[in-house]
Amino acid sequence: MFLDGVRPVSELIKHVSTNGTHAYIDALELKHKELNDLLREMAQKEVTSITVQNVFGQRYIGTRLYFPGLAKKMEIKISPNPGNDLGAFLNGHRLIVYGNAQDGVGNTMDSGEIIIHGRAGDIAAMSMRGGKIFIRDNVGYRAAIHMKEYTGKVPVLVIGGTAQDFFGEYMAGGRVILLGLNLRKNERHKAHYIGTGMHGGVIYLRGCVEEYQLGKEVGIRALDSQDREIVGQYVNEFSSHFGFNPAEILQEKFQKLLPVSARPYGKIYAY
C-alpha cells in the first residue's frame, strides 16, 4: 500500500546532486521507498556522506543500506523530521537528525550511531543490540524496551530529557542513561513502571525518581567507580554532540537501576 506510484531511480535522480564523496538529496515529495532507493543508489557509488533535506516523515532511513561483504559505512545528515523506524536494523551507519524523530528510532538496531538534535517518539531503541543512540530531548513511551547485549556488543542509549512510562521494560542488556536535563530542580522523572520485567543491563538515572515509579523487578543502587567511568564517558560524548557542559551534568546525583533477578519469571510454573 506504500508502493503505489513509486517512481524508478532514473526519474528521481534529479533530487540528487553530488560533490565528490558527498551527496545532497532533496526529499521533498519523495515516498519512503523512493528516498531509500536513492540512498541505496548513492551508497553503491563512491559517496560516503549524504545530506538529506526536506525530510517530512519518510520512514526507514538507513535500513536498506546493507551490502554483504561491503564494509563501507555512511554518514547521513537528515533534517528536519524523519518518519518512523529511523535506522531500524541499522548496520553500522551514522545518522544525524537536525530536528525531531518519531516512533521506533533504532528499532532492532545492530550497530552504528544515531544522534538526534531534538526529541524522539515511542519505543526508541526497541530491541537494540549494538551501537549508540544519543537523543537531546525527551523520548516517548517504552524507550529501551527489550534492549539486549551479547558478548562484546553492548548497546548504549543516552537521553538528555526525560522518558514516558515503561522506560526500560523487559530490558535484557545494554546501558541506558537518562539525564533529565529539562527537569526543574527537584522535579521527578515522568515515567512509571520503569524497568518492568527487566532482567539484564543497567539504567543510570540522573535526577529524582520515587520508588513507586519503578517496576518490581528493579532495584536502586549507588554508582561505583566503574559506573562513574561509564557514565562520564557517555556524558562527555553526549555533551560533545549537543554542546553541553559535561562537568555540570555530572555534578548532579546519579542512581543505578539494576534487575533484582536474571530470571524474574523463573518460579511461576508448576512442572
Next chain:
Amino acid sequence: MYSHLLPEFAVERIEDRCIHCRVCERQCATDVHYYDAELDKMFFHEEACVGCQRCAVFCPTNALFIRPHPAEYRPNSSWNREKLQDLKKQAETGGVILTGSGNDKPYRIYWDHLVLNASQVTNPSIDPLREPMELKTFLGRKPDNLEIDLNKEEVKIKSELCSNVSITTPIVFSAMSYGAISYQAFKSLAMAAKKFGTLFNTGEGGLPLNMRKDYGRNAIVQCASGRFGVDLEYLNAACAIEIKIGQGAKPGIGGHLPGEKVSENIAVTRMIPHGTDALSPAPQHDIYSIEDLSMLIYALKEATNYEKPVSVKIAAVHNVAAIASGIVRAGADIVAIDGLRGGTGAAPKAIRDNVGIPLELALAAVDKRLREEGIRNKCSILAAGGIRCSADVMKAIALGADAVYIGTAALVAMGCTLCQKCYTGKCTWGICTQDPYLSKRLNPEITGQRLINLLSGWSHEIKEMLGGMGINAIESLRGNREHLRGVGLAEWELDVLGVKGAGE
C-alpha cells in the same frame, strides 16, 4: 516430586524376558529404571515415567509394557483425573500448569467430518504414475492483473511481479526454534527441506551462522517479539521472513526459554548472554495496530531490499477473518493461520486447551472473507495446527490454503510420541532437549531422511487423490469446496466451512 499424585503411567516388566541388559536404564531420561547389582534385578520408580515409550521400543526382549496407570479416582465426568491431578499440583506449588505439544482435548476435528470427491464415469480420473501431476506451489503475493506485451514471437510480462517462493509440494515445516528443539532436530528439518525442495521455519531462535549458506534458501526466518538473533544478515540469508504475532497453542501470550536451556551455541544464535532467560514479550511492542504491523512489514521489506515475501503468522481466534483482511491490507504476502491444535514446546495448559478456534473453521472463514473482498490474490495462506496426514492437507487446500505447515507430524516422524513433556527439556527422543547425551540420539542424516520419506509418501498420496478427482494440478483444488462434503455437521458449521452436506 509431588506428594498426593497418582503415577501417570504403570511400568510392567516381564521378569522372564528381562536379560538385565540395562538398555532401559540408559535410554530413560527421567531415571525410571535402575539396576540393583546385589539382587541382579531391574527395578523402577514408576511415578517418574512420562510414557514416552523409549524403553519399551528399545528393550531387545520386549520385556517392558508402559500403559496409562490403572489406578483411578471414583469416575466423574466433570472432575476427571486430569483436573484432580492438576489441582493437586497447583495446591503444592502455586504455579501455572505447563504442558507441551498440542491441545489434546476432544474438540470436534472437522477434518474427520469432511470427505473428498472422486471422478466416476462423467469425467475420467487420472493415474499419477503415468501422467504428470503438478504439486509445485508458489508462496507470495500475486498481481491483480497481468499485462502482457506481445511483440511478434516474443511474449513479455509488463506487470511488476512480487517475489514468490517456489516449493515442490504444498507442505512446509512449521516454526520450531533452535533452543526449543535440539540442533540435531533443527538440522534434520533443514536438510529435509532442502533436499525435497520445500521450506523449514527457524522459529524465533535465530539461524545458526554455519547453516546460513547451505540452508538459508530453504529457510523462513522469524521476527518475533523477542527479536532474538534478528539482524540484516539473518534476514537476508532467508527466502522469506515471518512476523510471528501468535501461535495456535498459546494465542496472546509470549514465551520464556529458561536460562538453563540457553547453552553456548544457543546464546550465540539468539545473540543473548549464555544462561540468561530468553523472554519473548506477549505482543511485539512496535505493533499495537494494523498500521503498526504494516510498519514492521515494510521495515522488513526495506531490510531485504523488497526481495523476499513477508509472512504474518497469527493464532486462529474469534475474529480471524477480519484480522487476516487487515494483515493483507497491511502488506503481508503470506498469512499463516495456526489453529487450536497447534503444537508448542511449552505453554500454560489452561491456554493451550481453551484459547483459540479450530483451524478448519478459521481457514475457511479467512479464505471466504478475502475472496469476498477481492484481495485473496494478494497473499498466500499457510494453514497450521493439527495437520496429521495427506488427506488433511488436501482438505485444507480445498478450504482455501495455499500450503500447510506441519510441526507435530514432522516431530512424530523424527521419533516423538507426544508425551507432552517437551517443557522439561528431557526428551528421550533427542528432539526437545539441549542435553548432548540425549540430542546425539538423532543423526540428522537419518532423521532428515525420515522426514523426506514422510514428504514423499504424503506427496504421492496427494497426487493419487488429485488424480482420483480428475485434477492434475494442486492449484485446481485450491479453495475448490465443490470437492468437499460435510458429514455429521450442523447447518452453521457447513455454512462457516462453505461446504455442502454429503449427498447434496
